[in-house]
Amino acid sequence: MPTYAFYNRVSRLFRDHPSFSRLLVLVSVSGGSLVAYADASPTNGVPSIASKANVDEKKKKVVVLGTGWAGTSFLKNFKDPSYEVQVISPRNYFAFTPLLPSVTCGTVEARSIVEPIRNIVRKKRVDIRFNEAECYKIDAENKKLYCRSNENNNLNGKKEFVVDYDYLVISVGAQVNTFNTPGVVENCHFLKEVEDAQRIRRTVIDCFERASLPTLDEEDRKKILHFAIVGGGPTGVEFAAELHDFVNEDLVKLYPGLQDFVRITLLEAGDHILNMFDKRITAFAEEKFRRDGIDVKTGSMVIKVTDKEISTKEMKNGEISSMPYGMTVWSTGIGTRPIIKDFMTQIGQANRRALATDEWLRVEGCDNVYALGDCATINQRRVMEDISAIFIKADKDNSGTLTVKEFKEVIDDICERYPQVELYLKNKQMHDIVDLLKGSKGDVAKESIALDIEEFKSALSQVDSQMKNLPATAQVAAQQGAYLAHCFNRMEECESNPEGPLRFRGSGRHRFRPFRYKHLGQFAPLGGEQTAAQLPGDWVSIGHSSQWLWYSVYASKQVSWRTRALVVTDWTRRFVFGRDSSRI
Amino acid sequence: MPTYAFYNRVSRLFRDHPSFSRLLVLVSVSGGSLVAYADASPTNGVPSIASKANVDEKKKKVVVLGTGWAGTSFLKNFKDPSYEVQVISPRNYFAFTPLLPSVTCGTVEARSIVEPIRNIVRKKRVDIRFNEAECYKIDAENKKLYCRSNENNNLNGKKEFVVDYDYLVISVGAQVNTFNTPGVVENCHFLKEVEDAQRIRRTVIDCFERASLPTLDEEDRKKILHFAIVGGGPTGVEFAAELHDFVNEDLVKLYPGLQDFVRITLLEAGDHILNMFDKRITAFAEEKFRRDGIDVKTGSMVIKVTDKEISTKEMKNGEISSMPYGMTVWSTGIGTRPIIKDFMTQIGQANRRALATDEWLRVEGCDNVYALGDCATINQRRVMEDISAIFIKADKDNSGTLTVKEFKEVIDDICERYPQVELYLKNKQMHDIVDLLKGSKGDVAKESIALDIEEFKSALSQVDSQMKNLPATAQVAAQQGAYLAHCFNRMEECESNPEGPLRFRGSGRHRFRPFRYKHLGQFAPLGGEQTAAQLPGDWVSIGHSSQWLWYSVYASKQVSWRTRALVVTDWTRRFVFGRDSSRI
Structure with a gap:
């Protein structure tokens, strides 16, 4: 045939x-x-067990914890075959989390946004192995990781194991932050994992089916069809919008008597929803939600959730009130995973929210341990901490004063090492670093400026105010993963030809340029085929055109051609047939 | 815009x-x-609660239990707006169960084979309401159904309710039959519901992930990757084939070291697998599985399943042996649901496997109660029970003998009322009913045959041996649903103009023709893009061409354009990208 x-x-x-x-x-x-x-090349880059043994002794071992945005981006960009890589994660797939709100209502299917991590790495010419397990303890002193398989069944106690590493990449992400509000864990849905989204989808349908039971009165129906969303960030807002569309475009046809009983409430403790966005977007979103009938309650903090009611406190007057609900989704921010808490205590970083790293993503106080994504924050070094070292390094002739010429020679290194300087100049609308120095000297000709150490300190005294923590977004995590992989790929090359800025407190140059986040913009889908987009350069676009931009960006950012095809098919399917409401 | x-x-x-x-x-x-x-026509055929109240009093109420093949087919074909229909089922969707084995390995997605029942009925001009609940007790005497919502949450004890009916259609299907084998419920997977298929899919991936853990030795890996399937019927065989393809086409690439440890065992207590099919198909399937390395153990009955081992007894020599397994799927046949058991006791049908109905699908011993699909069997009336009545009715001139002419006048009615007569003639290769009568009279000219009652009895004495129960398949259930709906649609019309056969034990004619099953053929997919097809007229086709027939038939039989599009997309996706192995 x-x-x-x-x-x-x-x-x-x-x-x-x-x-x-x-x-x-x-x-x-x-x-x-x-x-x-x-x-x-059938097992391209994945040597069999027999052939591996010979090479293993020479190869340094990189262990990656987690297969989220940071870990997967690291693996995708990792190219150096002289390392052996082991990936440990409780999930054997990468999930395209920005589409999770779409999964909650079936606009996109769960399976369309996940890709097995083994599939992502199998075509690389690097020896990458994966284990579906959770690392529950990091022993940085002995370079050991204690891991545990998810599955208990049939393993005869062999579900725990220890992994050695030469380099450790921690990218385990964060968990939901309940701010210790009582009853949240027991009664609320979260929206961090694929399973959460699937559970929410089932629960929405459940609420509609329950509200259709013949025994209920109107009051019961209203209670059951009250959907409360806690947290007015992008996730909460997008979920509210998706839910509103699902109800009004699809469910209303299948549950004809129930539309009037549906209520969606968005609770936000702050003054506005989407407060990390431009004010125009916030205003548009609030106005659109008002028109859509989504009840936006700002300045309202949730203080308790029981199995039937959610209690809130008004920030303005401290008034406490309760309302019954059918389903509550909690999406208020991120908290620290236990393994990270434990590790921070171990290395003297206790009482922080996330692991502190330097600008090269190395965990402070450890050797060869890197942390990326939501479980880490970069501790940008302050200019004022190093100000004397900078002055000495810049003052080449050791005259005790710094001329513009001398300063110009090191300015690139300063800006690279301390990005807050550049930000400060930009914010103050200074075109040149000389403007900054001039400021402390008054009206003097450019060439004749010369500052002593005290004047230099006072000129730069404000720049550290520009330091900001990076947001906990997929974009940051992905860029960090790619950055770190490139560092590994060029480790040897940069060892001999360092490309980083001057070491102000030491000699020579840093091996690599420090990590720099490049903000590419952010979307906030608002339902009804409208999206708000905040693009670099404070460019704001709201409406149907941004929705198409959103479609194209999200399609292009998919991790594989398979998920790309599936996501686009799902959108088309939704467009033609609507969303499915089978309770599976 | x-x-x-x-x-x-x-x-x-x-x-x-x-x-x-x-x-x-x-x-x-x-x-x-x-x-x-x-x-x-936005709420086409689904009047709002207010407008319904006025009409309700006049309308007779039909309650349908279950949304499987029988129930859904009934609803799809039901057209008479003079009834009010209420559907009660714990699942708010119809599932295309013949594709369940494909769902277990991701060839088709679960959501592609389900369609919300509300979507199926919403465009009909009949008042059909749906409640997601389980009926746990039928009170036929008072025409009441006791129902319970699946969901407990927030209903304040209002989760139970009682439904009245004028007509009851029982189509709740069957449950898995474990034959009381110890350990089956606790340790085996079933393959009856969509959730079962999803669970199996996760477990297969789990087994591969567990077998990849670094702590295990070869023996452990072999245990974990041993997949046992109990039952060599179409479901078990198709699942074995799907699993084999999944492992060899997809998983082998992602888990390169594990292929040699995988073993698939198919256990069947009978002498052959697929024993309801033609022998050629059975032989082909057994030979194909042997070549594929699927271990087919016929004559081997499972007597116990523990969490680690499965014990079997050889039918030949009574030898008992055990083998460790990673996953066991149990698909050996169907058993009775508790509600049906309870109802049978109530109406004096205890100790049966399924509800006995007459040839019009009416439950024996009840008024206005119908049962279809796997929960019912048709009790075909024996010719010998009615033989005297038939004789008297046929002997129009009351002469005490039956002539060929007299017999020919009622023969159509006899064949319609007692289909076994037709079957008997066909099997004995008799062209005419006269051949049957001739047999008992010896070599006599056609026209002069005249039988007395005893001779008539002896002529027909063997025909009842042809009676067979209908198989418990989707095809039977769907045809029964459609048949019953047509009866309801034409209830009034047929009341005045009965279209059924003569009432031999009464006067006049039966209102409707009795239900007749029309076998359209059966498929057994065997993996590797090969399918065995047994079509009407003992036409057997095996191989790639039948696979394409299978694709077309299954695509065309989908319940909606949505599921049809999704199933075809899924097949295409599998063809292009393979099956997904993310553990969600």
Whole structure:
């Protein structure tokens, strides 16, 4: 059956080489050579156990904890075959989390936003192994990780194991922060994991089915169909919008008597929702939600959740009130995972929210341990801490004063090492670093400026105020993962030719440039095919056109051609047939 | 934004009128009138609560229990607006169960084979309401049903309710039959519901992830990757084939070291697998599985399952042996649901496997109660029970003998009322009923045959041996549902013009023709894009061509355009990208 054989070949090929660029080349090749190519590298880069043993002794071992944005981005960009990589994560897949709110209402299917991590790494020419397990303790002193398999069944106590490492990349993310509000863990839904989104979807349908029972009166129906969302950040807002669309576009047709009983309440302790966005976006969102009938309660803090009611306190007057609910989704921010808490205590970073790293993502106080994503924050070094060292380094002739010429020679290194300086200049609308120095000297000709150490200190005294922590977003995590992978890829090269800025407190240069976050913009989908987009340079776009931008960006950012195809298919399906409301 | 408005309209339209035939008409209509049409009947056939109250008193109420093949087929075909229909089922969707084995390995997604029951009925011009609840007790005497909502949460004890009915349609299906084998419920997976299939999919991935843990030795890996399937029927066989394909086409690439440890065992107590199929199919399947390395153990009965081992007894020599396993799937046949057991006791049908109905699907011993699908069996009336009545009715001139002419006048009614007569003739290769009568009279000219009652009895004495119970398949259930709906649709019409056969034990005619099952063939997918098909007329087809037949039949049998599109997309996706192995 030659037709079938060809079908079989093509099918195998497609699966082995899903990347589109390859595909373009391959389709022009004849059948015979196609098979030869496909067979030539069947376990590409994943050597069998036997062949590995010989090489293992020489290779340094990098262990990556977690397969979220940071970990996956690291793995995708990691290229140096002289390392052995072991990935440990309780989830054997990467999830495209920005689409989680869409999963809650079936706009996109859960499986369309996940990609097995083994699939992501299997075509790389690096020895990467994966274990589905959770690391529950890091012993940085002995370079050991204590891990535990998720599954208990049939393992005869062999579910725990210890992993050694030479380099450790911690990218375990964060967990939901309940601010110790009583009853939240027991009664609220979260929206961090794929399973959470699936559970929310089932619960929404449950609420509608329960409200359709013949025994209930109007009051009961209203209670059951009251959906409360705690937290007016992008996730909470997007979920509220998705839910509103789901109810009004799809459920209203299937549950005709129930529309009037549905109420969606968005509770936010701050003064406005979406407060990390531009004010125009906040205003538009609040106005749109008001028109849509979504009840936005700002300045209202949740203080307790029982199985039937949610209690809030008005920030203005301290008034406490309660309201019954059918489902509550809690999305108020992120907290620290136990393993990170434990590790921070171990290395003397107790009482922090996240692991402190330097600008090269190295955990402070540890060797060869890196932390990325939501479980870490970069401790940007202050200029004022190093001000004397900078002055000495810059004052090449040791005259005790700094001229503009001398200063200009080190300014690039200063800006690279202390990005707050550049930010400060930009914010103060100074075109040149000289403007900053001039400020402390008064009206003097540029060339003749010369500052002593005290004047230099006073000129730079305000720059540290510009330091900001990076937001806990997928974008930051992904950029950190890619950055760190590039560092590993060029470790040897940069060892001999360091490319980083001057070491002000030491000699020579830093091996690598410090990590710099490049903000590419942020979306806030508001439902009804409208999205608010805040793009770099304070460019704000709201409406249907941004929705299409959102579609294109989210489609292009997918981790694989498979998920890209599935997500686009899901959108099309929703457009044609609506969202499914089967309770599975 | 006119473009958007149009997009919105079209999108809404597509969703409101997904049927393709309408679509063809609608796309040629201008935008404005489209909207008018869409708005004209927004809650088409589903009156609001207020308007319903007036009509309720007059309408007779049909209650349907269950939304499986029988119930859904009944609802789809039900057209008479003079009834009020209430559907009660713990699942708010219909599932296309023949594709469940495909869901276990991700060839098709769970959501692609389900359709909300509310969506199926909402476009009908009949008042159909749905309640997601389980009926736990039928009180046929008082025509009451006791129901309970699945969900406990927030209902303040209002989760139980009672429903009255005028007509009751029982189509609750069956449950898994464990034959009281110890340990089965605790340790085995079943494959009856969508959730079962999803659980199996997760467990398969779990087994592979567990087997990848670094602490295990070869023996452990072999144990964990041993998949046992109990029952060599179509479901078990198809699952074994799917699993084999999943492992060899997809998982082998992601878990490169593990292929050699995988073992699939199919256990069957009988002598052959697929024993309801033609022998050629059985032989082909056994040979294909042998080549594929699937271990088929026939004549091997499972007597116990513990959390680690499965114990079997050889039917031949009574030898008992045990083997460790990683996952066991139990699919050995169907048992009775508790509600049916209870109801059978109530109406004096205790100790049966399923509810006995007459040939019109009416439950014996009850008024206005019908039972269809796997929870019922048709008690075909024996010819020998009615033989005297038949004789008297046929002997029009009361001569005490039956001539060929007299017999020919009632033969159609006999064959319609007692289909075994027709079957008997066919099996004995008799062309005519006269051949049957001739047999008992010896070599006599056709016209002069005349039988007395004893001779008549002896002529027909063997025909009842042809009676067979219908198989418990989706096909039977769907045909029964459609049949019963047509009866309801034409209740009044047939009341005045009965279309059924003569009442041999009474006067006049039966109102309806009795239910007749029309076997359209059966498939057994065997993996590797090969399927065995047994079509009517003992036509057997095995191989790749039947696989394409299978694809077309299963695509065309989908309950909605949505699921049809999704299933075909899923097949395409699998073909291009393979099956997903994320553990969600």
